[in-house]
């Protein structure tokens with residue numbers, strides 16, 4: 001017998017105190033003894049008998065303590081009832097076989113409650129008597145959820161116009177696009193009232209970035225020092241007759257002439273505030289623009305009253 005069959009056979013044997021086994025062991029012991037006596041003489045036969053008596057005929061005390069008989073090379077010739085999963089002529093002794101192996105059950109047998117195990121991809125090392133339960137069941141919710149999360153499943157279909165309750169427009173069938181084309185297509189445009197931008201096309205070298213680098217490079221105020229500007233002086237600086245254009249924003253006076261070619265709204269728009277306070281106009285068009293930061297290098301001075309200007313000028 002191969003080792004696996006040995007182990008299986010011993011497990012299925014009845015307890016050693018069973019009447020059936022005892023009878024067979026005794027019968028076997030007698031025949032062995034008589035044969036040995038004839039062959040080897042009295043002395044050797046006595047030793048053999050003692051040995052076999054110890055092994056094959058356990059006392060009542062021993063059988064209580066020891067449920068499994070010892071397997072030793074001294075008793076190999078006993079016909080051990082066993083069955084093999086693969087062979088058809090296996091023992092079906094009702095005393096030794098508590099449950100028939102699955103291969104012996106007919107498909108319609110009431111004992112065959114469990115379905116046959118699915119064919120394993122890798123062969124198991126030891127044969128199992130019970131088929132493993134198939135998990136999850138073919139129609140279980142777990143299997144359903146697994147299959148929906150699979151990447152092989154197509155995505156849920158997009159709602160159609162009719163499914164949303166919107167009637168189809170006759171003669172205006174939407175163009176049929178492939179799924180890839182639909183993914184690349186831009187989102188639908190939401191039309192808003194067109195804003196009338198009055199930005200002008202700036203000449204090359206007069207971009208906002210160009211202005212930023214120029215304004216950072218030098219002072220563009222074109223005055224000798226910080227100036228107190230009176231209203232009459234501001235009026236003169238209107239950008240005509242070769243004069244610079246000054247404008248007031250929040251009480252500060254800026255020379256806007258250098259900035260004019262860089263103004264995104266155009267030179268004309270900017271110069272509307274030349275020689276004046278342009279705060280109101282400025283805030284009407286683009287209150288978000290940070291003029292202080294943009295025009296820092298163009299700062300001329302501050303607005304003062306006519307009397308303050310004269311007096312201060314006299315003091316200087």
Ligand code: HEM
Nearest residue numbers: 197198199264265269270272273278281282285289291294
């Ligand atoms: C010195 C002060 C000013 C500075 C620093 C300045 C700066 C700017 C800037 C940066 C923009 C572009 C805004 C943007 O794209 O969002 C702009 C646009 C514009 N600015 Fe000025 N601006 C000044 C004065 C004025 C004044 C006094 C007016 C009108 C009287 C004006 C009229 C406009 C207009 C019409 C636009 C075009 C707006 C548009 O349609 O996008 N700006 N300005």
